[in-house]
Amino acid sequence: MSTQVRTANPPLAGDPPALFEDAGLERGADGSLRLGGVALEAVARDAGTPAYVYNGSAIRDRFATLDQAFDGLPHEIHFAVKSNGSLAVLRILKELGAGADIVSGGELRRALRVGFTARKIVFSGVGKSESELEAAIGARIGSINIESVEELAVIERLVGRRSVEYPVRLGIRVNPDVAAETHPYITTGAGGIKFGVPVEQVVALGRRIAANPRLTLVTIAMHLGSQLLDPAPFALGARKLIELIDEVRDAGVRTIESIDVGGGLGIRYRDESPLAPATLAAVLAPLVAGKQLAVHLEPGRYLTGSAGVLLSRVLYRKRSGGKDFVIVDASMTDLVRPSHYQAYHAIVELVSRGRDSRIVDVVGPVCETGDFLALDRPLADVEPGEYVAILCAGAYGSVMASNYNTRPRAPEVLIERGRYAVIRARETVEDLFRGESINPFDG
Ligand code: LLP
Numbered sequence: 279m280s281t282q283v284r285t286a287n288p289p290l291a292g293d294p295p296a297l298f299e300d301a302g303l304e305r306g307a308d309g310s311l312r313l314g315g316v317a318l319e320a321v322a323r324d325a326g327t328p329a330y331v332y333n334g335s336a337i338r339d340r341f342a343t344l345d346q347a348f349d350g351l352p353h354e355i356h357f358a359v360k361s362n363g364s365l366a367v368l369r370i371l372k373e374l375g376a377g378a379d380i381v382s383g384g385e386l387r388r389a390l391r392v393g394f395t396a397r398k399i400v401f402s403g404v405g406k407s408e409s410e411l412e413a414a415i416g417a418r419i420g421s422i423n424i425e426s427v428e429e430l431a432v433i434e435r436l437v438g439r440r441s442v443e444y445p446v447r448l449g450i451r452v453n454p455d456v457a458a459e460t461h462p463y464i465t466t467g468a469g470g471i472k473f474g475v476p477v478e479q480v481v482a483l484g485r486r487i488a489a490n491p492r493l494t495l496v497t498i499a500m501h502l503g504s505q506l507l508d509p510a511p512f513a514l515g516a517r518k519l520i521e522l523i524d525e526v527r528d529a530g531v532r533t534i535e536s537i538d539v540g541g542g543l544g545i546r547y548r549d550e551s552p553l554a555p556a557t558l559a560a561v562l563a564p565l566v567a568g569k570q571l572a573v574h575l576e577p578g579r580y581l582t583g584s585a586g587v588l589l590s591r592v593l594y595r596k597r598s599g600g601k602d603f604v605i606v607d608a609s610m611t612d613l614v615r616p617s618h619y620q621a622y623h624a625i626v627e628l629v630s631r632g633r634d635s636r637i638v639d640v641v642g643p644v645c646e647t648g649d650f651l652a653l654d655r656p657l658a659d660v661e662p663g664e665y666v667a668i669l670c671a672g673a674y675g676s677v678m679a680s681n682y683n684t685r686p687r688a689p690e691v692l693i694e695r696g697r698y699a700v701i702r703a704r705e706t707v708e709d710l711f712r713g714e715s716i717n718p719f720d721g
Contacts, residue, residue: 292635292658294624296546297669300584302336309630311667314693318589319628321698322665325689327591328608329704330676332362334370334694336585337672341374344543344577347555351563352572356400356420358541359385361578361673362586366692366701368392371581377420379541379576383410390417400538400576402451402499404472411436415446423449423499423538425474427483437492448487449497449538450475454518458503458511458542461619467502467515467540474500477518484526494533497574498523501540504579507553509561512539516565523571536572543580547670548622555580579673586672588613588688589628590651592664593643602638604657606666609642610649611685613671614678617648625652628665633658640666644683676702681710 293305304312311318314333321331344355356379357371363385368378369392377398378389389399399419404426406414411433414422424430430448437446453474456467466473475483480498487495500515519537526534539562544552562573590608597603615621625640636659640652651668660666679687686705691698 293626293630294548294669296549297584297624300336300546301587301669302333302339302585303587303667303669305630309632311626311628311630313587315696316693316698318587318667319665321691321693322589322591322628324698325589325691325700326704327589327665328612328688329589330586330671330688330690331589331698332364332367332582332586332672332690332692332701334585334692337367337370337582338374340581340585341371341376344555344575344580345375347559348573348575351559351566354398354536354572354574356398356574356576357581358576358578359388360677361541362582362675363388363677364690364692364701365392366690367582368394376581379578383407383413386410386413386417386419396420400449400497400499400574402501402576408432408436415442418444419447421447421449421497421499421538423451423497424483425451427475427479427486430483430486433493434490437490442492445492445494447496448493449499450480450483450487450495451499451501451538452477452480452519452522454500454502454515456500456502456511456515456518458506459508460503460505460544461621466504467500467511477522480522481525481529484531485529488531488533495526495531496533497536497538498526498534499538499540499574501576502542504542505544506542507544507550509553509557512542512558513561513565515539516562520565520569520571523569534571536574537566537569538574538576541576541578541580543577545579545583545670545673548624581673583670583673586670586675588668588671588675590666590668592660592662592666594662595660602636604638604640604660604666606640606642606651608651608668608688609644609683609685610646610651611644611680611682612642612688613651613668613675614680615674616651616653617646618678623651623671624669625655625657625666626669627658627660628667630658635659644685681705684710686710
């Protein structure tokens with residue numbers, strides 16, 4: 279296959295209209311790319327590159343769509359903080375009425391710092407430490423979703439020894455053994471995977487929780503996986519959860535208030551047809567009818583994924599081994615999804631000048647062959663010094679950044695009502711030295 283495909287009007291190249299719409303991106307008459315009404319080139323010049331930029335109004339639109347889809351059902355939306363933990367982004371979601379789905383003591387601190395109502399915070403995770411559990415108990419969060427009998431034993435010990443006057447609200451995160459079709463690294467609800475409590479242990483666990491006056495079982499939860507496009511696994515999983523809730527209730531446990539169906543709603547990265555929230559609501563409604571259960575959701579990617587772009591500057595172009603490379607200043611340390619999951623992220627020029635495009639690999643400066651943002655991708659013939667935008671980078675982007683190669687993490691910028699502001703400053707190299715000693719044994 280030739281790597282030098284050159285056509286005046288290549289079918290794959292150019293701006294992807296559906297992705298633009300999802301993000302709130304527009305191409306101005308002068309060819310410049312705008313997000314939420316703001317010219318991204320100005321943002322790139324001001325904030326430097328690489329830089330993450332989020333469109334606040336796209337996040338608000340997503341939240342509204344999801345919330346309205348579940349209008350007919352009692353529901354709560356807990357934003358998965360792991361997907362985008364920026365305080366300003368969390369603040370937007372809190373203002374919209376979201377709660378927070380957390381996975382660590384650090385995320386608990388983030389959620390509390392932003393002012394999420396403790397009762398609307400849910401905490402999942404297979405390896406919660408004692409101090410994390412103590413913090414969650416102390417904060418009186420909505421539910422600690424236990425993932426093993428061993429974790430329950432630790433909680434029993436903790437509530438026994440401290441003078442906890444209130445019943446601590448627990449959930450059981452079940453592994454419903456439903457295979458969801460997505461990348462194997464982001465499948466979480468199938469058998470043989472570390473997450474959740476096996477179905478056959480749930481009733482006994484529910485009884486054990488109910489027997490302790492300092493504990494109360496309020497929810498049964500699952501999370502099947504991420505980037506799901508099909509409602510079928512949700513239906514299968516929810517059906518299993520409802521059966522379990524019925525069994526636990528039959529065993530005399532009367533405190534369950536909600537069914538937590540987790541996150542996982544997929545978004546469009548390329549040309550997928552995402553699962554519409556209304557479809558999910560329609561699938562779940564008959565299952566929960568008459569059950570006196572609120573539906574809890576834990577979306578991350580759905581709310582912020584499409585709303586963010588990663589801006590990067592072209593450093594070099596080079597031709598080697600029969601391939602064309604565009605070397606940019608963003609790398610796998612900024613956005614690891616392409617190299618870690620072979621994920622597709624569309625890349626577009628910041629100023630379009632009607633140029634030809636050619637098939638290139640878009641790669642970063644990191645010393646790893648796996649450091650790429652796109653492989654064999656048609657891209658306009660951008661010149662060094664120009665900028666590109668990597669799309670759909672608002673979830674699992676900045677939060678997964680690393681400092682490999684002593685690369686400071688990129689800043690984050692928020693666009694709201696036609697204005698933009700840095701919401702997280704670029705890390706400095708000095709930040710990265712913090713806590714290190716050059717010669718600890720000297721003197
Ligand atoms: N709830 C629980 C318990 C989770 O483990 C997750 C994600 C979510 C909710 C939110 O899932 P979402 O709605 O965002 O799909 N780094 C990967 C995704 C890992 C997802 C981990 N758990 C990626 O970049 O695709």
